Amino acid sequence: MPEYVSTRDPQAAPHTFSEVVLDGLAADGGLYVPTSHARLDYQDLRGLLGIEYIDLFTDIFGTFVGDDIAQSTQADLARQAYHSNKFPNAQHGNIAPLTEVGADFYVQDLSGGPTAAFKDMAMQPLGGYTSYLLEQLDREILIVGATTGDTGPAAEAAFKGMARTKLIMLSPQEGMSDFQKAQMGELSGGNIVNLAVDGTFDDCQDLVKLIKEDPELGKLVGNVNSINWARIAAQVPYYFSGYLQAVGKNVGQEVDFVVPTGNFGNILAGYMAREMGLPIRRLIAAANENDVVHSLIQTGEYVRPDQKYETSSPSMDITVASNFERLLYDLLDKDPVKTAAFMRSFKQTRVAKLSDFGVSASALRDVQFDSGRSTHQDRLGSIIWANQNKPGFTIDPHTADAVTIGRAKREKGVPIVCLSTAKPVKFEPTLQEALGYTPVREERFVRVGQDPNNGFIRVSTDPETLKQRIHNLVS
Numbered sequence: 001m002p003e004y005v006s007t008r009d010p011q012a013a014p015h016t017f018s019e020v021v022l023d024g025l026a027a028d029g030g031l032y033v034p035t036s037h038a039r040l041d042y043q044d045l046r047g048l049l050g051i052e053y054i055d056l057f058t059d060i061f062g063t064f065v066g067d068d069i070a071q072s073t074q075a076d077l078a079r080q081a082y083h084s085n086k087f088p089n090a091q092h093g094n095i096a097p098l099t100e101v102g103a104d105f106y107v108q109d110l111s112g113g114p115t116a117a118f119k120d121m122a123m124q125p126l127g128g129y130t131s132y133l134l135e136q137l138d139r140e141i142l143i144v145g146a147t148t149g150d151t152g153p154a155a156e157a158a159f160k161g162m163a164r165t166k167l168i169m170l171s172p173q174e175g176m177s178d179f180q181k182a183q184m185g186e187l188s189g190g191n192i193v194n195l196a197v198d199g200t201f202d203d204c205q206d207l208v209k210l211i212k213e214d215p216e217l218g219k220l221v222g223n224v225n226s227i228n229w230a231r232i233a234a235q236v237p238y239y240f241s242g243y244l245q246a247v248g249k250n251v252g253q254e255v256d257f258v259v260p261t262g263n264f265g266n267i268l269a270g271y272m273a274r275e276m277g278l279p280i281r282r283l284i285a286a287a288n289e290n291d292v293v294h295s296l297i298q299t300g301e302y303v304r305p306d307q308k309y310e311t312s313s314p315s316m317d318i319t320v321a322s323n324f325e326r327l328l329y330d331l332l333d334k335d336p337v338k339t340a341a342f343m344r345s346f347k348q349t350r351v352a353k354l355s356d357f358g359v360s361a362s363a364l365r366d367v368q369f370d371s372g373r374s375t376h377q378d379r380l381g382s383i384i385w386a387n388q389n390k391p392g393f394t395i396d397p398h399t400a401d402a403v404t405i406g407r408a409k410r411e412k413g414v415p416i417v418c419l420s421t422a423k424p425v426k427f428e429p430t431l432q433e434a435l436g437y438t439p440v441r442e443e444r445f446v447r448v449g450q451d452p453n454n455g456f457i458r459v460s461t462d463p464e465t466l467k468q469r470i471h472n473l474v475s
């Protein structure tokens with residue numbers, strides 16, 4: 001039975017999968033991590049060759065769930081999460097297919113879901129599992145979030161109509177693309193509420209924090225952002241799928257992965273896959289101009305910059321990489337006291353150095369993490385490069401960050417897989433800039449964006465009015 005502990009809990013009190021899913025964040029501010037995990041050997045990996053994605057998902061994700069939930073229920077939840085009416089690729093059994101763009105150079109499509117972003121891969125199962133667990137425990141949950149881009153639509157698409165859940169998403173009046181606004185606005189109604197705040201994204205985040213701290217509302221609140229372990233666990237299976245597609249019959253051969261990195265959730269799932277025995281050689285983080293993770297990997301210093309740049313790969317515009325704490329915990333020999341001290345130092349002084357905690361400055365590179373940074377010009381170049389190498393093939397700017405770093409880091413004889421985290425349709429102006437045209441949209445997205453402001457309730461930044469409003473919504 002898998003057990004979980006908080007990265008900051010000196011008592012290491014054990015928690016079940018259900019608790020971890022429904023709480024999201026541990027009470028002490030730490031992140032939940034499993035105390036042990038499955039390990040697959042060569043024969044196990046061979047056994048996974050050619051199986052459908054949903055079965056692969058059920059096998060791998062199931063190792064993190066344990067007997068909390070019956071096998072047959074888990075299989076049902078996976079089938080619902082990845083149904084072909086949300087993931088058209090499911091019709092062919094492969095939800096995360098590879099495209100070969102150059103010799104041994106692959107792009108893995110993780111954004112075939114309902115909102116055209118890779119967040120669907122984890123959010124969809126999280127929605128179903130959350131609702132199922134709440135039913136079992138006879139509980140309800142309130143999800144409050146702030147979004148500027150991909151998390152909001154993916155969360156809403158996953159929780160829409162899910163029993164016992166209510167989702168309230170705050171977004172700034174200005175800042176989201178018409179496409180993203182429309183994706184969310186369309187889902188308004190029933191258990192989904194979209195609030196357009198007369199303020200900035202920071203105002204939205206402050207309001208979310210106040211709601212979570214409210215004595216009554218706080219009790220109902222759950223976390224579905226990428227610090228929720230279920231989201232990490234749900235991202236592990238596609239590394240297995242990508243690996244097996246890249247090596248074909250040569251199971252055992254090592255493969256490099258390049259991951260467009262923001263909050264460090266996706267790449268942490270890759271680390272987990274490698275810990276479980278998947279022969280991944282390097283895990284290469286691709287950053288944009290906001291290069292916190294790149295400098296962390298190269299120098300062993302985690303430094304929070306004063307400034308965040310707005311870039312053409314906005315889902316990677318971050319100044320903290322929350323999920324790094326889970327890797328840090330391993331680097332610090334699973335010492336919760338040291339982990340808490342490191343994170344305290346980072347929070348208070350905006351700097352924490354591995355070398356101050358008894359770990360080599362090159363520790364991350366020593367365990368085969370690598371990284372690179374790309375600029376807007378690099379992204380445009382890689383969008384063109386991919387399109388020329390594979391006529392008709394288009395990638396979005398986040399994928400282009402990965403492809404840029406992948407091109408710089410590829411080595412002869414080692415297959416390299418760049419993860420594709422969004423579809424070009426979400427970022428048409430950048431595609432237009434690079435290619436001089438906008439790729440034809442998939443049928444299902446053709447009309448999205450026509451009425452961007454529909455479905456939003458405008459609210460001020462006054463916390464009391466907002467809390468009252470939410471009280472009314474949940475009672």
Ligand SMILES: *Cc1c(COP(=O)(O)O)cnc(C)c1O
Pocket residue numbers: 117118119150151226260261262263264265266267315316398421422
């Ligand atoms: C969220 C997101 C990322 C970053 O993923 P992390 O797990 O936060 O590192 C990259 N690309 C896109 C398109 C995203 O939506």
